[in-house]
Amino acid sequence: MDGPHGIFIDNDENVYIADFENSRVMEWKLNSTNGQIVVGENGQGNQLNQLDRPTHMIIDKVDNSLIIADWANRRVVRWPRQNKANAEILIEDIDCYGLTMDKDRSLYVSNWKKNEVRRWKIGEKNGMLVAGGNREGSRLNQLSWPTFIFVDEHYTLFVSDFLNHRVVKWLKDAKEGIVIAGGNSSGDSLNQLSRPQGIFVDQLGRLYVVDSDNHRVMLWHNGAKEGTILVGGNDEGNELNQLNNPYGLSFDGYGNLYVSDYLNNRIQKFEIDTTKIFEDGEKNALNH
16 A cells, blocks of 8 residues: 555454555455455546545445545545445535544535535535634634544534644534644644644543654543653654554554554554553543
């Protein structure tokens, strides 16, 4: 693979990877040593059987399809998993990057050029603005190049605000966001992020964020002013304890962490002993 971006893991522990530079989506089955192309077998292009540098994908479990942010083609497409039918274009003329879906199957898409996130309900032609959309900036009602996004069961939206070096959450129907990680300019201190990318929030409200330019993945407890280094943070490199500009992250059903290690052209799996990490993070949150 070449320049992996987003990762998605299904209920069978199959790993889907947006293989950005190769303009395809790869699937690695559980315990397999080789991946297979599931979308993009026809090379880079803008036809309905092609992709052009995808950034992320998710699975719609109801109709068993992949939904893909086809970045350079400026569209979001739906691709059936069970046959080789061509894609269906869901959203056109959009500078898409990140995708997520809520429990009602509404689709959220980040638009890095318009500095906004919109939500599309099934069958809608025009999405509803749910974050940003007030030009580029660092105010709480603004974003600057939003990338990966996540929505929880309460319809709270979390956004990696890439060039503002922060993660912001937007409550349902909110007019502005709340900074929950970073936001203290770019840097490598524990209260800083530098160009954050992939994010995940667990049921206890703990935020996991890829701190891309710091070559690490951080854990931020709910309410904490500082994060804890989960993996990486040992300078850039290709050793097993290092990352080099990581992008996406995902967890499997056993709590193992998967990270797309962009400049190392690999996916790393980490079996994390979370007990001490969580204890330290909880102490940090309480102390603030």
